[in-house]
Amino acid sequence: MQSSLIGKIEKAKRYAEETERIAFTEFSVKFQGNHDSYTTGYKDGQWYCSCDFFSSWGICSHTMAIEKILGKMLPEETSSALHTAIPSHV
Numbered sequence: 001m002q003s004s005l006i007g008k009i010e011k012a013k014r015y016a017e018e019t020e021r022i023a024f025t026e027f028s029v030k031f032q033g034n035h036d037s038y039t040t041g042y043k044d045g046q047w048y049c050s051c052d053f054f055s056s057w058g059i060c061s062h063t064m065a066i067e068k069i070l071g072k073m074l075p076e077e078t079s080s081a082l083h084t085a086i087p088s089h090v
Helices: 003-017 052-057 061-073
Strands: 027-032 037-043 046-049
Touching: 027 061, 037 061, 046 052, 046 061, 052 061
Parallel strands: none
Antiparallel strands: 027 037, 037 046
């Protein structure tokens, strides 16, 4: 294996451990809920989800789960007030 590729692999491993280097600005995912599959994501500073609850409340279990999974890799302004009130052990 070429030494330049070995260096890139080592750098990638280090980057993967330093998640504070990453900040999502936009993404979309397919989220399999208990009852259906939803399109959930973040774009232009706003969360979105195709579930009925989100259309009424502007937040849902799907967006809160993604916030919890991605943690500090999301811009600080994405954190919902409801999500920050949820204890980490929940």
